[in-house]
Amino acid sequence: MLTLDRDDLELLEGDVVHGYSDGIVSIDFSNRVWNLTAKNFDQTIIVKLLGRKIGYSTLCNKINEVLKPSKTFHLLDIENDYFLITFRARSDYMKALTKGLWMIFGHYQIIEP
Numbered sequence: 001m002l003t004l005d006r007d008d009l010e011l012l013e014g015d016v017v018h019g020y021s022d023g024i025v026s027i028d029f030s031n032r033v034w035n036l037t038a039k040n041f042d043q044t045i046i047v048k049l050l051g052r053k054i055g056y057s058t059l060c061n062k063i064n065e066v067l068k069p070s071k072t073f074h075l076l077d078i079e080n081d082y083f084l085i086t087f088r089a090r091s092d093y094m095k096a097l098t099k100g101l102w103m104i105f106g107h108y109q110i111i112e113p
Contacts, residue, residue, distance in 0.1 A: 014030055015030045015032060016028070016029060016030075017029075041086070043086060043087045043089075043092075043093040044085065044087075044113075045084070045096055045097065045111055045113055046084055046113075047085060047110065047112075048081055048082045048109065049081065049104055049105075049108075050107055050108045050109065050110060051107045051108075052107045054105075056075065056077050059075065059083060060075050062101060062104055063075070063085065063096075063101065067092065067095055067099075067100070067101070069087060069089065069092040069095075070089050070091060070092055071088040073085055073086060073087045073088060073092065097111065
């Protein structure tokens, strides 16, 4: 979940550079834009259940049941059975990485920061 401040959203001259290479449009972002993006994903993990599909609601319920996060989190389904989970509390993020949901329904889950 992006939590950019309103002031952070203002694009400055040079933040976005449009170009063309061999007829293909290219868009380059400044280091400032990349840093803002990285800052907003520093408590985000990518998860994928191996050998079985899992639905959005089921994963959300499992996160609440097993990790019992202290604050709300944002879950995003990003195609090919991968999910992004962004935690609001650093302690919840660390718990997910170190004591996470290693198995769901007898299937291992990949968890990556």
